[in-house]
Amino acid sequence: MKSNQDARRDLWFKRSLMWLVTAATLVGYVVFLQLAFGLCTLARQVAAIGVLQLIVALTLLVITYGVRCWRVADYFPSETKGQFRRLLKLTLVHNLLNIMLPLRSGEASFPLLMRSEFGMPLSRATAALLFMRLLDLHALLAASGMGLVLGQGAASWAAALWLAFVLAPVPLFALKGSILRLAGRLPERLRVLVREVERGLPAGPAAFFRAWAATLINWCVKVVVLAWVLRLMDVAPFAASFGGALGGELSSVLPVHAPGGVGTYPAGIVAGALSFGAEASPASLAIIGKAAVNAHLLILISAFVGTGIAVLLVPQKRP
Template sequence: MIKDSADRQTTAAQITIRTLLAALLLLVTLAVIEWQVGWQNLWLNWQTVDVRLLIWLSLLSLFSYLMRAVRIQVGFSLPFNHSPVLFHISTAHNFANILLPMRAGELAFPILMKRHLRINLFNSSTMLLLFRLLDLLALLSIGAVILLASLQQWLWLSLCIACLVLLLLAANRIKQTIVSLLTECKPTILHKLANSLSDLPTQGKPFYKVVLTTYVIWLAKIVAFLGLVLHVSDLSPLTATLSIVLADLSSVLPIHGLAGTGTYEGAFVLGSAWLEAKTSELLAAAVMLHMYLLVIAMLAAGFGWLWVKLYHYYTRCLTSPSTT
């Protein structure tokens, strides 16, 4: 009991330290942005953005959110009439992930799936793990293909694509190996995890539908982000794309500024600094992209919440007995 109390105190201390570091990182980032770019200059940059372009980019970003809902539907083989609920789950989960550090927002997905669709925590968590692995694979492969094609490294590009195809083809064998290893373990919880993993779609049409949907999600997201960055800066498409990919990868870091502030911009700048782009220009583009990302995530989460509320209200109206 004393050990449990000590562990809780240690955990609380770690959370406090990381929260303080995140707050400090936020303050440092705000100061660096004012020093390198200037908040007034950022506001002037936003005024030059074409409203029609911003609307189209926003629709493309919302389409990527909609495809996240489709991926959940395909992954769990759910009926189409669950679309409002799935869109709410995907947008709320994404918004929580953006705001909370250390990937703590991932907990929202199994909780929301349990609450709205009564899918147990093990099944939703293992499906989320599959989604995240495919997200990482898609993001890395898209970045690698763009970089190698721009550098005309055709041999390495062919090897990269071949490795990607082989990895996808071997997904079911990899899963079976992991399941067999977990089954041999004594703890019961690992047996439950093995059962959940064995139900994952890792071959055939269901799996490749999930893979295809994942690539559509990331291509739509990257194109939308690329459209904004190229419009507000003089960065080349290669520089902008690499910065966008690395900024998204920064979300796996254990320490974040609040809502990713600092780590997102830092990864964006470092991702293309070796291409001799100006740091101030990279930082300005990174901040504007981060602001766009936060606003779109907030709007998508709000729209998802409103859509599911209207859906439940409409459903209750249909099922409630009519009064005379």
């Protein structure tokens, strides 16, 4: 039999494995960046943007985390009333874990944190998270579709398809009641679960439209800021900067996600920029590659800064 010390060591290793993998990945990433671009070269590209522009970009990115927190607070007004600072910390810790842990495993922290901080059932918090993630993905795909429509010369058929996709959540939400009524035929234990899932969805049209509006505002601000930063780092034309911002963010909401977004986020930026008109010459790819890495680092810094601010603001004892 294993001794208690061996059992504790095994338990610590299992709990720490993801963080060890993340730390090893980040160290390997830094070594790769030094060999591929040179850390000093990357730093000079960032310095060329200007301190004021960097502060503005960082501030706007941190503000988007506040919009996400408001969306959750509006989702659960009775449970989170008067607890915005604590909810902000929860939202930002969840965001940081989601960025740093591989394969979207950080998503599991949201229902666990909502249960520990606000006593919310896991099924209800999970249903709310799934709905919000669907809204996030829809907003990003709608933004990508807008670029494709412009690429078609704003043809009427392309614009009509794009508009239909943009408005698709409205009829789907309208069918929520009919879909949930079908659950009445399920066994009692499953009906209890469905009722918890229903409580995790917007209560009515007004709540739905507020969540939808907050999602659009959040992603519009974030994508525009990233596109602006990429343009400041000589990613041209602006459509390519816009496409790069979309590509990076799409890589962050898809299931295939490396620890810290290492590799996947910059690759998404490069792919998006090329898809939206950037040149594929070696010189252009070198510029886009360096800009993609620095934009990714800006996202990581904003996540750490936002979490640090939330930790400082939150009360130390639960009310």
